[in-house]
Amino acid sequence: MRYLLGLDIGSSSVKCALLDIETGRAVATAHSPSTEMIIESPRQGCAEQDPSTWWKELCIAVAQLKEEVACKKDDVAAIGISYQMHGLVAVDKNGEPVRPAIIWCDGRAVDLGRTAFQSLGQHHCLSHYLNSPGNLTASKLKWVKDNEPDVYARIHKVMLPGDYIAYRLTGEMRTTLSGLSEGVMWDVQSHCIAHALFDYYGINESLICASVPQFGEQGRLTAAAAEALGLAPEIPITYRAGDQPNNAYSLNVLEPGEVAATAGTSGVVYGVIDTPSYDERSRVNTFIHVNHQPQDPRYGVLLCINGTGILNSWLQKNAFAGLSYPEINQLASKSPIGAEGLLCFPFGNGAERVLENSDPGSTIRGLHFNRHNRSHLARAAQEGIVFSLFYGIEIMMEMGLSVSTVRAGKANMFLSEVFTEAFVNTTGACVELFNTDGAQGAARAAGAGAMVFANRTETFNGLQGIACFEPDPHLQSRYREAYFNWRTLLNKGHHP
Numbered sequence: 001m002r003y004l005l006g007l008d009i010g011s012s013s014v015k016c017a018l019l020d021i022e023t024g025r026a027v028a029t030a031h032s033p034s035t036e037m038i039i040e041s042p043r044q045g046c047a048e049q050d051p052s053t054w055w056k057e058l059c060i061a062v063a064q065l066k067e068e069v070a071c072k073k074d075d076v077a078a079i080g081i082s083y084q085m086h087g088l089v090a091v092d093k094n095g096e097p098v099r100p101a102i103i104w105c106d107g108r109a110v111d112l113g114r115t116a117f118q119s120l121g122q123h124h125c126l127s128h129y130l131n132s133p134g135n136l137t138a139s140k141l142k143w144v145k146d147n148e149p150d151v152y153a154r155i156h157k158v159m160l161p162g163d164y165i166a167y168r169l170t171g172e173m174r175t176t177l178s179g180l181s182e183g184v185m186w187d188v189q190s191h192c193i194a195h196a197l198f199d200y201y202g203i204n205e206s207l208i209c210a211s212v213p214q215f216g217e218q219g220r221l222t223a224a225a226a227e228a229l230g231l232a233p234e235i236p237i238t239y240r241a242g243d244q245p246n247n248a249y250s251l252n253v254l255e256p257g258e259v260a261a262t263a264g265t266s267g268v269v270y271g272v273i274d275t276p277s278y279d280e281r282s283r284v285n286t287f288i289h290v291n292h293q294p295q296d297p298r299y300g301v302l303l304c305i306n307g308t309g310i311l312n313s314w315l316q317k318n319a320f321a322g323l324s325y326p327e328i329n330q331l332a333s334k335s336p337i338g339a340e341g342l343l344c345f346p347f348g349n350g351a352e353r354v355l356e357n358s359d360p361g362s363t364i365r366g367l368h369f370n371r372h373n374r375s376h377l378a379r380a381a382q383e384g385i386v387f388s389l390f391y392g393i394e395i396m397m398e399m400g401l402s403v404s405t406v407r408a409g410k411a412n413m414f415l416s417e418v419f420t421e422a423f424v425n426t427t428g429a430c431v432e433l434f435n436t437d438g439a440q441g442a443a444r445a446a447g448a449g450a451m452v453f454a455n456r457t458e459t460f461n462g463l464q465g466i467a468c469f470e471p472d473p474h475l476q477s478r479y480r481e482a483y484f485n486w487r488t489l490l491n492k493g494h495h496p
Contacts, residue, residue, distance in 0.1 A: 006443030024462020170219025250441020
């Protein structure tokens with residue numbers, strides 16, 4: 001048999017999937033570690049991880065995968081990579097990281113990005129980069145230049161997390177057009193590196209990796225990487241993308257008007273458009289989508305809420321010790337819609353773009369000791385995540401996106417009936433759940449990049465719908481009332 005290998009490098013874990021080319025179905029999945037990877041926070045607003053940890057967990061996960069399936073070393077036809085977006089991995093000439101990776105939820109560069117937005121001009125940034133520089137990759141690199149000059153002087157190349165993993169696999173330091181876009185390092189209007197931003201930041205453009213196509217051969221497995229993974233040398237890497245564009249791809253969300261969602265550590269709604277539109281306040285971000293072509297443009301509008309699954313994880317560890325996630329979901333179902341006035345604002349995982357890069361921390365409001373219990377807290381948390389997502393969806397709708405049907409993998413928060421019901425009835429959108437995840441999507445995309453599939457229909461042959469949820473008018477009015485109360489408090493200030 002012949003397989004495709006998908007790698008999903010997250011901030012919580014590394015996931016892998018082995019896809020049977022003939023059926024388009026996953027025959028095995030694995031993840032490592034069994035508990036969540038540590039995110040170091042050397043000071044408030046900072047979030048870092050050691051890139052070598054991603055590689056170590058990747059090797060473990062691939063070994064687990066091979067234990068599930070009797071796969072020969074050369075049975076893998078191609079490898080695809082999905083990765084946590086917006087991170088900064090800086091390496092020296094030997095390819096060794098010069099400092100820990102500054103990851104997606106790190107907020108240290110917010111002020112630098114805000115100043116650049118003002119100095120270069122809102123119109124310039126939005127029309128050329130589709131975003132404020134914010135706390136995205138280019139601004140993180142500027143922070144290193146200003147605050148760690150000795151470290152900056154040692155940098156040979158800067159990469160996104162997926163670029164680093166591709167480097168460990170192939171020995172080649174490369175990136176992609178969508179990767180440059182997500183780091184605010186690409187000028188969409190001029191079709192070149194973001195020269196004005198790099199000039200303003202005083203950053204040498206030689207630090208930026210050359211790009212390779214999104215789909216197609218990006219390098220081949222080195223002998224050393226093959227030995228570490230127990231695979232044959234020379235297997236091609238034929239795809240890489242940030243986790244949210246890749247999640248959209250995994251759900252066959254490629255055309256204007258199609259919308260994908262995910263609710264893992266962070267929560268995302270991602271809609272595809274064919275014009276370079278943007279939010280004037282950069283509360284949602286627009287990036288080049290995976291199937292973008294100059295003659296047939298595709299962009300992804302990304303709404304991200306940092307504090308999503310990580311809120312559920314925090315509650316499990318600190319308030320619901322001993323309960324599994326299914327047990328917490330069951331607990332949440334015992335509380336009525338609106339949690340009897342208990343409101344949760346899940347903004348406790350770094351600067352939130354939807355709040356214009358403020359970092360207010362998470363808040364519980366309306367707690368009454370004689371009325372509320374753990375079931376109310378469990379529901380309020382899940383509803384608060386949904387409400388924050390809908391707050392951003394309203395911004396996307398103002399941009400002209402129609403959010404009538406949303407596709408998602410049956411995973412993470414969408415495993416909760418309470419969360420799914422709240423999402424459907426608050427947003428008013430139908431939700432279609434599919435048998436896929438980021439690692440499977442990366443594997444499928446690797447097949448497209450290696451041209452093992454004849455066409456798009458064949459590429460998505462194994463993608464199957466599991467369930468479809470439609471709004472209930474009776475429940476919708478109750479959820480919208482709870483959302484109105486939540487939004488009213490939020491609009492009084494980012495920290496109610």
